[in-house]
Amino acid sequence: MEFERLVLLAIRFIDRHQIPTTRKLCTTRQFVLSVLSRLRIDLNTLLVALLYLERIHLDDQCGRRLFVAALLVANKILSDQSFSTRASALALGLDFYQLHSLETLLLNSMDHHLQVTPEELHGWVNRIDTEFNCNKILTAF
Secondary structure, eight states, rough: OHHHHHHHHHHHHHHOOOOOTOOOOSOOOHHHHHHHHHHOOOHHHHHHHHHHHHHOOTSSSSHHHHHHHHHHHHHHHTTTTTTOOHHHHHTTOOOHHHHHHHHHHHHTTTTTTTOOOOHHHHHHHHHHHHHHHHHHHHTOO
């Protein structure tokens, strides 16, 4: 699974959940790359975070904020040395209480079902490969 394909999938999710009144200071691509860099997110964490976003149905929430919350939750599950919510909020210039509330909302919307089985992960990778192949994603932009 290549990094660029997952970045494009993240962009697609965020753009689908854009709130019209939200003022964007940068493109969605710049936002995704900046968050991934600031939080030092690896490929596996990004893959699981995108799976978490696929599991939820929160259409009235900002896609950018949901993306950040999913990354934080996935990073805490997969890494022994993840950033705390407070440190992540500081690194991203976000309000700690809003970020904590979003994490809680995300966890509740998934009924705290954070486990990803190898079979589920394999199915998710196959789905990305078939439904979101590079040609389809690139022609959407």
